[in-house]
Amino acid sequence: MSIPLSSSTDLAMRKDLVRLRMEMNRQQVLYHSQPLVHPFQRIKGMVTHRSGSSDHNGGKGPLMIAATLGLTLFGRRLGKFGKLARVGMLMYPIIRRLRP
Structure with a gap:
């Protein structure tokens, strides 16, 4: 299954890795939800970028x-x-x- 961690530095590195992954997932959710949260800004952007x-x-x-x-x-x-x-x-x- 999983190998037990031998030192506190390994545990700290694993916790940091999990925190970074959770932050990355949070940023992805925020990025992909912007068109759903602000649909009128997307339509306004489509109209103004027609140059x-x-x-x-x-x-x-x-x-x-x-x-x-x-x-x-x-x-x-x-x-x-x-x-x-x-x-x-x-x-x-x-x-x-x-x-x-």
């Missing part, structure tokens, strides 16, 4: 994401207009890249 070629979300702004979600949910019900809108959504990134 030039440094677009971190691949050209998908909040309006594009909402339109894609709407077409996914209601596109079949819209008939011919829904089909044209879906084709437009597919062509949008290509046209956007061609624009200066």
